[in-house]
Amino acid sequence: MADTFASGAVEPRGPKPRRVFSGRNIMIYGTLIVVCLYYILPLWVMVMTSLKGMPEIRMGNIFSPPVEITFEPWVKAWAEACTGLNCDGLSRGFWNSVRILIPSVVLSIIVASVNGYALINWRFKGSDLFFTILIFGAFIPYQVMLYPIVILLREMGLYGTLWGLVLVHTIFGMPILTLLFRNYFASLPEELFKAARVDGAGFWGIYFRIMLPMSLPIFVVAIILQVTGIWNDFLFGVVYTKPDLYPMTVQLNNIVNSVQGVKEYNVNMAATLLTGAVPLIVYFISGKLFVRGIAAGAVKG
């Protein structure tokens, strides 16, 4: 099913359009354009607000473009906004997020891809049972496992460290990624695997020489999925790290909600945009692969 999303090859099913300005077309495009306005509006408001000075915000209209463009809110949001005595803005959160993101993405993808491969090609007694539990695990509210994981990390000596959070992301990324890889590997021709076995290739040999080279698209999908998911995480960042390791989302919420004097809406919006920038860039660059990545969530086991 995931493939259907990406391939533009499948034709739309509706009846063929007739004239350009038929009533039907006006209705369709009219509706879509109105809907798109609703979707674009917040982005527009964010950008406009972040480029205005506070006096202009107080006087004016949140939808109107700035009379005088200023980048000061951006500078402030990135480098100067304060939480308590720390006035280094969001930049610290950004680098923390990067430091959390890279090992989490790498580790979770390695674990899940090898796991998916084992589940398809090297099944053992009980592997399907574990897989079923794993998929069910994706639906358990995180709150149920919040505290047990605090204990688990404490016992492992990882609580409050970067690696503790990496582990948490690896664990919670596992169900969906394993599903993704397992289904993809299942779609590869079985003969390839059998032929390699006959040639005497072992577990890792087949993984590295056959599975990996054939699965680059699905790795890209997995990377997109994890980058956006981990970047946007808030709950785990709040519970399992400490202030100097806070990811960007947590710091954003802190900066926006810690007011010294007057609320600076322009700085808040610049900060919000900066936090959303990474997943947005990933989204705009990856285009259809992103669609395929998120649709992986809709694929059934």
Added chain:
Amino acid sequence: MKTFKLATALAASVALPSIGLATELEVTHWWTSGGEAAAVAELAKAFDAAGDKWIDGAIAGGGGTARPIMISRITGGDPMGATQFNHGQQALELVEAGLMLDLTDVAEANNWKDIVYPPSLLDSCTVDGRIYCAPVNIHSPEWLWLSNKAYADAGIPVPTNWNEFVASAPALEAAGKIPLALGNQPWQSNLAFGAMTVAVAGLDVWKQVNVEKNMDVAAGAEMAAVFQAAADARKFAAKSNVQDWNQATNLVISGQAGGQIMGDWAQGEFQVAGQVAGTDYTCLPGLGLNAYLSTGGDAFYFPKLQDADKEAAQKRLAALMVSPEVQVAFNLKKGSLPIRGDIDLAAANDCMKKGLEILASGNLVPSGDQVWSPDVQKQNEDLMVEFWKSDMDPGAAHAQWVENLKSGL
């Protein structure tokens, strides 16, 4: 070992700059508003000047957001060097579980028993005869802050007590002002209610309910009257749509709102905004009806670390926080009262002086955090925020409130 500890404590007491021994301590707190940040900077400055390094771990969003993070870090085995709590029962279980550093030797070396006033502050830090926290200030939550400008705009005199305030509310509303500023965070509603209890029902009722824990009084007619008064007061706050307490204070500073029931820490915000007590704003302790202070406040606890150097630094910081110079510098910025009676706050403004007078008069009660568990406090906050921000029936709220208190007996 014992003598070694004593020696470090003594060294700490005179705050000798110990060159080459600079130890980093991460200190977590929830002081993020303008006035608060200025005050905490004083602590950091003093600690750094004494040769150590203060690593600031501010957590925004108030104590409700910050405490969970602090506690889970301590119980999760990743303790910070020092952390703020309100003294009382918030850290009790952590102390009982043996996770907190025993400061008794620091306290003895520095005579905390004699200098900390009122003594109940130190009692709140004491578990089984040992001292586990360093109190840094006294905060009394029950003040009414009034904007002189708002009343001038409305053309009426500034009230001198809660009853006059209530009477003046319609005139303020007619002038387009919000009579009472109240932030949306749950603890603010609970604080306002606590202040009104003393103002409307009197100190005796407050003590009977909260100290003696007499549930018949809690369910009685006096408290029913408080709920009725709060139900009237919530209408004055209906148009106040801000979240944080300091945004609400800002409504008072800018004259958009007539008044706010808030602790004396609001003082810091007026100061940052350059306002002068008496001319720009008016403060009424005990809402102008019962001049008293509840001796709540902030204290620092020091989680046990497996590191002798850090432990020594923790003790140096504890001693420093109670020292006279730091007490003066910190409390002037914070707008709170010092925890020792032997220092001179000549620089204090009118409002702080009012507080100091009451403190000297001994008209004191313990704070909610000292007499109730966090569980009861949280339930009351949930109830109060619902009560203040909706049209919940006062009788129903009263009944629920009594149930909440009973859960903590």
Added chain:
Amino acid sequence: MAATKRPGRLLRNLNGKIAAVPMILTTLVVFLGGTLWTVLYSFTNSKLLPRTNFVGFDQYERLWASSRWNTSIENLLIYGVFSLVFTISVGFVLAVLMDQKIRFEDTFRTIMLYPFALSFIVTGLVWQWILNPEFGIQHIVRSMGWESFVFSPLTNPDLVLYGLLIAGLWQGTGFVMCIMLAGLRGIDEDIWKAARVDGIPAWKTYTIIIIPMMRPVFITTLVLVASGIIKLYDLVVAQTSGGPGTASQVPAMYVYDYMFQAQNLGQGFAASTMMLLSVLIVLIPWAYLEFGGKKHG
């Protein structure tokens, strides 16, 4: 499937088993172990630290007597029903519109889907700003001359859930639209041809033929959206903090507040167990429908 299954001895297929160790540990220790631990401790009176002092159903009795918890459940139900109905119906209608051989399909899709790349924190903060009565929509309409215009859902306890809903739908409908669109394109062209030959109008084809055929897609979407709703947390934290009053409280916030703020772990565990139960209520019928009868895998 490539079943390289051999007679089950421990050392057979050792690499396969080693590769599955992370999964086995995750399922056994975290998912099963953690869940059972939480359920078990929900029957204790643990305060700040977990203790095995069992008190039966006391925590649950208190939970259901708590007005905040009941409000949270009520809010979740209202939000959930509206959110499900709107995301699925709007998502489907948009997918149908997108499926009309339109031009600029990619552009439209890009616009509708980008919010899904943003976190709930970002979503909550943006909509908090747009719905801000002093600066946002209300202010603009008033400054255009309609002085008495009132649109301030986030400050009105009766409307705050709809304020959340506006933001939630903005973030999530694009995603549902994509799933629905894929579902529509997965339907055999011949069915459309047959319907056209029979002279069935398009809207009727959708309602009586296509929608029933897409049942599995609808069910999958329903489960995905529903389990997301039960976890609803970040959005509320960023946009309303549960206020005004307790008007936008949700169960996940209750769990967090009582576990950590009120230092009453037992109460928090009881609340999270109830959340688990509600997920199971959604999940078990679905699993039964999906996998019932045929063997999974």
